Amino acid sequence: MPIRSFELVSIDAKRFTKLGERIPQLRVDQNTAVTNIAALSEKDAQLDFRFTISYVGVGMIKIEGRIVWDGEPKTIVSQWSQNGKIPNEVFGPIYGAIFTNCMPLSVVAARDLGLPPPIPPPPMPGAKAPALASTRDKRGSMEVA
Numbered sequence: 050m051p052i053r054s055f056e057l058v059s060i061d062a063k064r065f066t067k068l069g070e071r072i073p074q075l076r077v078d079q080n081t082a083v084t085n086i087a088a089l090s091e092k093d094a095q096l097d098f099r100f101t102i103s104y105v106g107v108g109m110i111k112i113e114g115r116i117v118w119d120g121e122p123k124t125i126v127s128q129w130s131q132n133g134k135i136p137n138e139v140f141g142p143i144y145g146a147i148f149t150n151c152m153p154l155s156v157v158a159a160r161d162l163g164l165p166p167p168i169p170p171p172p173m174p175g176a177k178a179p180a181l182a183s184t185r186d187k188r189g190s191m192e193v194a
Contacts, residue, residue, distance in 0.1 A: 051139075052146050053093060053117040062158040064108040069163075076105040077167055081147050084113075086129040094122035096135075096143060100151040102159075102167045110158050110167070112151045116143060 066072065085097040100112040118125065118139065125139055135143065156166045 051119045052142060053119045055114065055116050055146055055150055057112065057114040057150075057154075058097075059113045060111075060154065060158065062108070062110045062162055064162040064164060066107050072107055075107060075165065077165070078103045078105065079167060081144060081151075083129075083135060083143070086126055086135070088122035088126050089117065090122070092119060092122070094118045094120065094125045096125075098143075098147050100147055100155070102155050104164055108162055108164050110155045112154060114147075114151075116146060118143070 080099075080101045080103070082099050082101075083096050084099055085095075087095050089095050094117070096116045096118060098114055098116065100114075102110040120139070125136060128134060128136055152168070156168065159166050
């Protein structure tokens, strides 16, 4: 894998409401952003990132870190400085590493703050699934009350 190292720099988590306060509609937004890219050597580039989960009006979790990428830093840095984008072959592994390392930390932080986990809950048995456009005949299916 071209990722040489993954380092966390800071973890900031806050709850804005009182524990047990009822929130009628909770919206959870997630954002991953590369904030800076710099060449470390002829072979390595350092990418700074921010992983944020926002419980709109209720709380937030922010994780910042660094990734050292083993590859062509000139290409990555020049494309970043020109248009603020990362090449596609670099973006996938970087995003995957950030998500894989930061999501478990955010789940634990959310639990400690009394916030719901920032991952969608699994479907409940017996719960109605969202209606999908279908041409399937539904007369033969079992109805669950």
